[in-house]
Amino acid sequence: xxxxxGTPDADPVRASAGxxxxxxxxxxxxxxxxxxxxxxxxxxxxxxxxTRPGExxxxxxxxxxxxxxxxxxxxxxxxxxGKSTLLRLLCALxxxxxxxxxxxxxxxxxxxERSLRFLRRSLQIVFQDPMSSLDPRMRVRDLVAEPLVxxxxxxxxxxxxxxxxxxxxxxxxxxxxxxxxxxxxxRIAIARALAPRPEVLVADEPxxxxxxxxxxxxLNLLADLADELGLTLVFVSHDLAVVRHLCETVAVVxxxxxxxxxPVDDVWEAPGHPYTRALLAAVPTxxxxx
Amino acid sequence: xxxxxxxxxxxxxxxxxxxxxxxxxxGxxxxxxxxxxxGKSLTALALxxxxxxxxxxxxxxxxxxxxLVGVPERRLKDLRGRTVSMVxxxxxxxLNPLMRVGAQVAEVMTLHGVAAGxxxxxxxxxxxxxxxxxxxxxxxxxxxxxxxxxxxRVMLAIALANEPDLLICDEPTTALDVTVQKQMLExxxxxxxALLFITHDLAVVASLCERxxxxxxxxxxxSGPLREVFKxxxxxxxxxxxxxxxxxxxxxxxxTIPGSVPAAGRFPGGCVFRDRCAHATETCETAPxxTAPxxTAPxxxxxxxRGDGHAFACWHPRR
Numbered sequence: 098x099x100x101x102x103g104t105p106d107a108d109p110v111r112a113s114a115g116x117x118x119x120x121x122x123x124x125x126x127x128x129x130x131x132x133x134x135x136x137x138x139x140x141x142x143x144x145x146x147x148t149r150p151g152e153x154x155x156x157x158x159x160x161x162x163x164x165x166x167x168x169x170x171x172x173x174x175x176x177x178x179g180k181s182t183l184l185r186l187l188c189a190l191x192x193x194x195x196x197x198x199x200x201x202x203x204x205x206x207x208x209x210e211r212s213l214r215f216l217r218r219s220l221q222i223v224f225q226d227p228m229s230s231l232d233p234r235m236r237v238r239d240l241v242a243e244p245l246v247x248x249x250x251x252x253x254x255x256x257x258x259x260x261x262x263x264x265x266x267x268x269x270x271x272x273x274x275x276x277x278x279x280x281x282x283x284r285i286a287i288a289r290a291l292a293p294r295p296e297v298l299v300a301d302e303p304x305x306x307x308x309x310x311x312x313x314x315x316l317n318l319l320a321d322l323a324d325e326l327g328l329t330l331v332f333v334s335h336d337l338a339v340v341r342h343l344c345e346t347v348a349v350v351x352x353x354x355x356x357x358x359x360p361v362d363d364v365w366e367a368p369g370h371p372y373t374r375a376l377l378a379a380v381p382t383x384x385x386x387x
Numbered sequence: 388x389x390x391x392x393x394x395x396x397x398x399x400x401x402x403x404x405x406x407x408x409x410x411x412x413x414g415x416x417x418x419x420x421x422x423x424x425x426g427k428s429l430t431a432l433a434l435x436x437x438x439x440x441x442x443x444x445x446x447x448x449x450x451x452x453x454x455l456v457g458v459p460e461r462r463l464k465d466l467r468g469r470t471v472s473m474v475x476x477x478x479x480x481x482l483n484p485l486m487r488v489g490a491q492v493a494e495v496m497t498l499h500g501v502a503a504g505x506x507x508x509x510x511x512x513x514x515x516x517x518x519x520x521x522x523x524x525x526x527x528x529x530x531x532x533x534x535x536x537x538x539x540r541v542m543l544a545i546a547l548a549n550e551p552d553l554l555i556c557d558e559p560t561t562a563l564d565v566t567v568q569k570q571m572l573e574x575x576x577x578x579x580x581a582l583l584f585i586t587h588d589l590a591v592v593a594s595l596c597e598r599x600x601x602x603x604x605x606x607x608x609x610s611g612p613l614r615e616v617f618k619x620x621x622x623x624x625x626x627x628x629x630x631x632x633x634x635x636x637x638x639x640x641x642x643t644i645p646g647s648v649p650a651a652g653r654f655p656g657g658c659v660f661r662d663r664c665a666h667a668t669e670t671c672e673t674a675p676x677x678t679a680p681x682x683t684a685p686x687x688x689x690x691x692x693r694g695d696g697h698a699f700a701c702w703h704p705r706r
Contacts, residue, residue: 175564175565175566175567176535176564278647278648279423279647280647281647308422308423308587308647308648309422309587309588309589309628309631309632310422310627310628310631310643310644310647311422311643311647312631312641313631313641313642313643313644314643316641317640317641317643335564335565336565338634339634341634341637342634342635342636342637342641343637344637345637361637375566376565376566378569379565379566379568379569380565380590381569381572381588381590381591381593381594382590383589383590383593383617383629383632383633384633385590386590386593386594387593387614387617387618
């Protein structure tokens with residue numbers, strides 16, 4: 098998708114360098130947990146001619162970042178920016194064209210699924226739309242227990258424990274996803290993600306589909322869980338204001354590159370890149386309007 | 388210009404929207420806010436005569452002297468797309484994927500009696516008016532060849548084709564990126580004759596509208612000038628929505644409204660908000676009436692009974 102008219106293009110000099118994440122210094126204390134180096138991903142469009150291969154789409158053009166243990170890391174970008182590709186590569190759901198992703202020092206990029214069990218246990222994902230990410234034919238009990246079963250671990254009382262942790266009654270276990278509201282379904286998705294006691298929780302736009310009153314409940318829950326369980330949080334959103342509320346560090350993705358990264362307050366107060374400034378100016382805020 | 392009085396929507400025994408009354412003057416931009424399931428979209432569909440089968444509207448709605456509710460489809464067809472038109476949330480499903488975009492814009496004009504050649508010319512003009520680059524080329528494209536923002540502009544061009552008196556927008560920017568949303572909102576503000584704008588995003592409504600109606604449980608619980616309502620909300624639901632929309636600094640708790648919006652028909656009797664409200668007492672088992680509007684400025688004494696003042700339906704209003 099072309100960038101919208103009027104959006105300043107990424108500054109190629111600053112952007113293409115693939116500068117490491119700690120650009121603005123002063124990162125949190127924990128040791129590096131996820132390290133991404135010079136990651137690229139090229140997709141091919143379907144071919145339209147017999148003699149020529151399909152057009153190449155450079156979804157990621159050399160991205161580097163570091164997520165430290167215990168950090169709350171926000172990734173902000175619009176549709177087509179490459180943030181979903183980046184997320185898929187972080188979670189080893191796709192293979193990069195070049196570059197590396199390491200998790201706790203172990204290379205993840207390009208590994209076959211059977212070698213990724215450690216990652217599947219340590220890193221779990223909550224998706225945007227809890228209606229399509231939860232199997233409508235499974236009871237909540239089985240949905241929440243499924244990651245444990247897949248890893249061959251005993252389930253025991255874990256389901257009740259997890260439902261309690263996300264603020265759902267134990268009776269929820271016997272019901273089906275459609276019997277819950279959007280916010281409750283997102284709680285189920287979070288309980289499921291927490292089942293194997295992951296170190297990292299990746300949340301891909303977890304509140305975008307929710308009403309504003311429920312959004313607060315889920316953001317509070319994520320913050321509480323991250324504190325209690327010492328989780329590392331990777332939070333993807335199109336909304337810099339939400340990221341600022343929840344995260345310490347932010348990376349702004351635009352056109353396949355990280356155009357700006359650093360402590361979220363610095364980026365918010367003094368955005369260095371024209372794209373970040375455009376993004377900030379575009380977000381309507383109540384305070385700004387009244 | 389638009390006067391809605393006692394609008395109700397029911398599906399069988401289930402009352403979905405109740406006693407909705409408001410007015411919109413020429414050139415006025417009114418926001419309709421509330422969470423999903425509060426009855427906003429049904430209110431809009433009732434005004435368009437587009438309610439699904441088995442769902443019926445009661446009450447009156449008049450636009451420029453013509454009735455919109457309770458008139459036969461044959462009469463409505465003449466008004467819809469000409470006098471009042473609507474932009475929907477999801478531009479991919481609202482556009483016909485098999486038809487070129489220009490033809491879809493022209494169609495809404497030929498249906499209302501414009502000659503085919505003239506409609507084609509005007510379609511290109513309209514695509515330019517919603518600031519699509521290279522309108523001739525866009526007119527020859529199919530919807531899948533356009534981005535989400537471009538498709539939504541096409542929807543707007545279709546809605547404006549017959550110069551309607553009233554434009555209804557139902558969450559037109561929810562599926563769009565923020566930078567695209569901003570351009571779209573500026574465009575809507577510029578071209579809308581009179582606007583009813585439905586959204587759950589308070590900041591969006593604040594950037595666009597002059598007056599606001601807050602809906603919950605199928606009722607208007609508060610209404611008034613936007614600044615007045617947002618700065619000094621009276622109803623506890625409005626207060627909760629505003630608090631939840633503010634994102635405090637990291638490390639502090641976000642304000643929330645306890646629970647979630649009940650399914651249709653599961654709202655409590657009396658005040659619809661009382662099961663989620665911290666201030667509810669026994670009094671709230673009786674439904675509160677919308678108060679007579681308090682006029683906030685001396686020059687706002689129009690003929691509209693619930694037009695310009697600040698009104699709310701709450702037994703224990705804020706302050």
